[in-house]
Amino acid sequence: MAGADVTIAAGTRAAGERRLRPYLLFIWPALIVSSAVIIFPWIFTIWMSLNDWHIGSKQVFIGLDNYVALATNRRFLESIGHTIYFTILAVALPMVLGTISALVFHKKFRGRGFFRTLFIMPMMATPVAVSLIWTMMFHPQLGVLNYFLSLVGLPPSEWVYSPNTVIPSLILVEIWLWTPFVMIIVLGGLASLPTEPYEAALIDGASQWQMFWKITYPLVLPFLVVALIMRTIDALKVFETIWVISNGGPGTSSEVLNVYLYAQAFAYNQVGTASAVVVVFFAIIVALSLVLLWARQKAKWN
Amino acid sequence: MVRSITRRRALQGVALGGLAAPMLNTVTAYAQSGAFNWQRFKGQTVEVLMETGPRADLMKKYQKEFLDQTGIKLGIEVIPEQQARQKVAIELNSGKPSFDLFNFAFHVQKRQFEKAGWLLEITDWLKDPQMMPAEYELGDVSKLGMSFATTSDGKVNALPILCDYFMVYYNKELFAKKGVAFPKTLDEMMAAAAALNDPSAGISGFVGRGVRNANVVLWTQLLSGWGQETVTGKPLRLITDTPDAIASAEYYKKLLSSYGPAGIAGFNWNEAQGLFMQGKAAMWIDATGFAAPVEDKTKSRVVGKVGYGVPPSGPKGHGSVTFGTGMAIPKNAAHKEAAYYTMLWMTGPKMAGRMLQVGGGIPFRTAPLKDPAVLSTLTVPREWADCAAGCAPISMPGLPVIVPVTEFRDVIGTALTNLLGGADAATEMKRATAEFKPVLDKSEAS
Numbered sequence: 039m040a041g042a043d044v045t046i047a048a049g050t051r052a053a054g055e056r057r058l059r060p061y062l063l064f065i066w067p068a069l070i071v072s073s074a075v076i077i078f079p080w081i082f083t084i085w086m087s088l089n090d091w092h093i094g095s096k097q098v099f100i101g102l103d104n105y106v107a108l109a110t111n112r113r114f115l116e117s118i119g120h121t122i123y124f125t126i127l128a129v130a131l132p133m134v135l136g137t138i139s140a141l142v143f144h145k146k147f148r149g150r151g152f153f154r155t156l157f158i159m160p161m162m163a164t165p166v167a168v169s170l171i172w173t174m175m176f177h178p179q180l181g182v183l184n185y186f187l188s189l190v191g192l193p194p195s196e197w198v199y200s201p202n203t204v205i206p207s208l209i210l211v212e213i214w215l216w217t218p219f220v221m222i223i224v225l226g227g228l229a230s231l232p233t234e235p236y237e238a239a240l241i242d243g244a245s246q247w248q249m250f251w252k253i254t255y256p257l258v259l260p261f262l263v264v265a266l267i268m269r270t271i272d273a274l275k276v277f278e279t280i281w282v283i284s285n286g287g288p289g290t291s292s293e294v295l296n297v298y299l300y301a302q303a304f305a306y307n308q309v310g311t312a313s314a315v316v317v318v319f320f321a322i323i324v325a326l327s328l329v330l331l332w333a334r335q336k337a338k339w340n
Numbered sequence: 341m342v343r344s345i346t347r348r349r350a351l352q353g354v355a356l357g358g359l360a361a362p363m364l365n366t367v368t369a370y371a372q373s374g375a376f377n378w379q380r381f382k383g384q385t386v387e388v389l390m391e392t393g394p395r396a397d398l399m400k401k402y403q404k405e406f407l408d409q410t411g412i413k414l415g416i417e418v419i420p421e422q423q424a425r426q427k428v429a430i431e432l433n434s435g436k437p438s439f440d441l442f443n444f445a446f447h448v449q450k451r452q453f454e455k456a457g458w459l460l461e462i463t464d465w466l467k468d469p470q471m472m473p474a475e476y477e478l479g480d481v482s483k484l485g486m487s488f489a490t491t492s493d494g495k496v497n498a499l500p501i502l503c504d505y506f507m508v509y510y511n512k513e514l515f516a517k518k519g520v521a522f523p524k525t526l527d528e529m530m531a532a533a534a535a536l537n538d539p540s541a542g543i544s545g546f547v548g549r550g551v552r553n554a555n556v557v558l559w560t561q562l563l564s565g566w567g568q569e570t571v572t573g574k575p576l577r578l579i580t581d582t583p584d585a586i587a588s589a590e591y592y593k594k595l596l597s598s599y600g601p602a603g604i605a606g607f608n609w610n611e612a613q614g615l616f617m618q619g620k621a622a623m624w625i626d627a628t629g630f631a632a633p634v635e636d637k638t639k640s641r642v643v644g645k646v647g648y649g650v651p652p653s654g655p656k657g658h659g660s661v662t663f664g665t666g667m668a669i670p671k672n673a674a675h676k677e678a679a680y681y682t683m684l685w686m687t688g689p690k691m692a693g694r695m696l697q698v699g700g701g702i703p704f705r706t707a708p709l710k711d712p713a714v715l716s717t718l719t720v721p722r723e724w725a726d727c728a729a730g731c732a733p734i735s736m737p738g739l740p741v742i743v744p745v746t747e748f749r750d751v752i753g754t755a756l757t758n759l760l761g762g763a764d765a766a767t768e769m770k771r772a773t774a775e776f777k778p779v780l781d782k783s784e785a786s
Contacts, residue, residue, distance in 0.1 A: 092743075092783075092786075093429055093430070093433045094429070094433060094452050094453075094455060094456035094458075094743070095455065095456065095786050096786075112775075177603075177611065177614070178601065178602045178603035179542065179601055179602070179603075179615055179618075179620060180614060180615070180618065194602065196602050196603040196606075197603070198606060199602070199603025199604070199605060199606030199607070200603060200605060200606070200761075201605070201757075201761050204606075284606065285551070285552075286552075287551055287552045287605075287606060287757065288550070288551060288552065288605035288606045288757045288760075288761070289552050289605070289753075289754045289757035289758050289761070290552070290754050301750065304426045305426075305746045305747070305750070306744060306746055306747045306750075307429060307452075
């Protein structure tokens with residue numbers, strides 16, 4: 039009997055395969071396209087990272103030497119530090135401000151639609167154009183920001199022209215640019231919340247703060263985590279604003295990984311080193327994404 | 341080599357019959373006549389890649405004239421310097437560039453192109469009377485210019501267009517107000533900067549490049565006062581940590597951080613230019629090409645008040661760092677001969693005179709600088725042209741001719757920027773030199 043069962047099972051499997059076979063052909067286009075645009079470039083990048091490859095001269099296979107060199111490269115290690123510093127600020131501040139503004143815009147008041155539109159304008163602007171305008175505003179002698187400081191009696195700042203203030207100044211641009219993005223996601227979350235818990239809380243005499251902390255916050259948390267994940271990945275990959283405004287300077291004081299990568303690949307033509315940076319960078323992003331996805335699981339409504 | 345291409349093309353023309361015949365017939369016809377003829381390659385289209393700037397503007401302005409003269413049509417693409425450099429390197433490396441002719445900076449790209457063998461050699465064409473008209477006045481092209489265009493083994497693979505000397509732009513009004521004379525030595529310049537610096541009035545004694553990479557050339561200008569360059573010998577050896585190099589870095593640090601504007605560590609030429617044109621800086625050292633904007637009434641507040649001076653001499657030397665740009669044809673270009681004609685036109689005396697007239701740059705030629713017809717129609721002050729003529733005899737290369745020159749500028753430039761933040765000159769220059777040394781050794785060895 040057992041033998042017969044196996045035969046039947048094998049028979050149905052064979053029949054299933056026969057039935058599927060004509061459709062297997064349909065896998066090929068997708069497979070070819072994804073191999074060509076995703077898998078091949080990846081394998082090629084890893085291959086390049088194992089070579090000493092300078093545009094204009096012959097490539098030589100050197101194994102892991104590029105990675106070994108990176109491990110002691112002061113500029114590379116500093117750029118990782120800058121990336122982390124930048125990412126933490128560029129995620130935390132827009133998250134907090136975006137959530138607060140979402141709470142404000144969730145309330146009903148006159149002209150809400152108008153102000154909401156006004157508020158999300160920065161997000162719609164081109165980062166490069168925005169960056170050029172900020173560059174002008176940051177100019178220590180001719181820029182408008184120092185003029186504003188002088189109006190309220192504060193001493194002028196050097197903004198992006200000093201190694202000490204460059205990253206916080208760049209964060210200002212990031213906040214301006216990306217707070218609306220966080221706000222839209224959180225606002226969407228707030229709109230989807232049920233009203234019953236609030237009615238019950240009001241009957242029980244809860245304060246505004248208690249209602250926020252015990253009801254709104256846990257309910258909106260999954261949306262916050264989505265915003266957090268997207269913002270973190272964006273902040274890690276930041277390039278245009280820094281490239282345009284400070285070009286990684288003064289010196290190398292605002293050089294994040296992407297800017298360093300760009301210099302290696304397109305200014306020094308060191309394709310091998312640049313590929314190694316890409317691989318390390320990718321590992322960092324994947325690791326961080328896994329952590330964030332795990333956080334998202336934790337934050338799900340029970 | 342060159343002839344064989346022409347002949348092969350001619351044969352193809354015969355084989356193809358009527359299609360391409362008109363153009364190719366003229367080629368064969370004039371190949372026999374033996375004289376230079378501008379119309380020889382008419383009907384062809386040359387794709388040109390130009391860096392943004394007065395040269396590209398002039399080329400666009402006069403392309404109609406060139407078409408009438410030669411029958412060669414130009415397709416001109418203009419992109420900013422940095423992007424153009426990357427595009428050129430990547431396209432030449434691909435072996436199938438989209439352009440037949442391009443302009444480039446000798447001090448940045450020459451060595452890389454030479455090592456990779458990407459450029460078309462034109463040594464024979466220059467000697468061929470069919471390919472080199474007398475009106476080009478090849479003999480008038482300066483030695484420095486031709487040396488820029490020649491590889492280390494004596495092959496010409498480019499033609500020089502323009503050179504930029506470093507000179508001092510100074511605000512005569514501010515100098516007169518404080519009764520300061522134009523400095524002749526670096527010590528006098530430091531004293532002048534101190535006297536003219538007036539932060540309470542928003543006036544800086546000196547302004548110049550402080551930002552990483554761009555700042556290196558200002559430093560090498562100062563370094564010329566100590567009579568040295570950045571590399572020496574064969575194989576090339578870095579000398580950016582010698583006592584003289586450190587002394588010049590010390591000077592750079594003091595001049596910019598004591599008498600420069602706040603935030604100068606982030607200044608490139610455009611920030612410096614902005615400040616100078618607002619009348620808020622007394623002295624500015626940079627390349628010759630900025631006379632046009634400085635004297636432009638719609639952009640500048642210091643029109644007519646600007647003096648142009650030869651850079652001051654230092655304790656051990658006197659120099660004006662010089663940067664050259666040229667034009668070249670990729671080895672695999674589609675229309676080599678027509679591109680070469682275009683190059684002759686762009687680098688020839690007529691266009692050189694025009695570039696001088698608008699203050700777009702100094703040609704690698706002496707005739708236009710002395711030509712009264714050109715000088716009388718200058719749109720910038722005569723003093724500027726005189727200053728450029730004064731820089732010529734003391735000109736010296738401002739950057740080492742090496743492949744990883746961008747990395748050199750970044751590494752040394754970072755050290756210089758750090759100085760403006762208060763770091764110690766000896767420590768920084770030694771660190772940067774040690775950091776760049778392996779990169780240079782590796783690139784010279786390969």
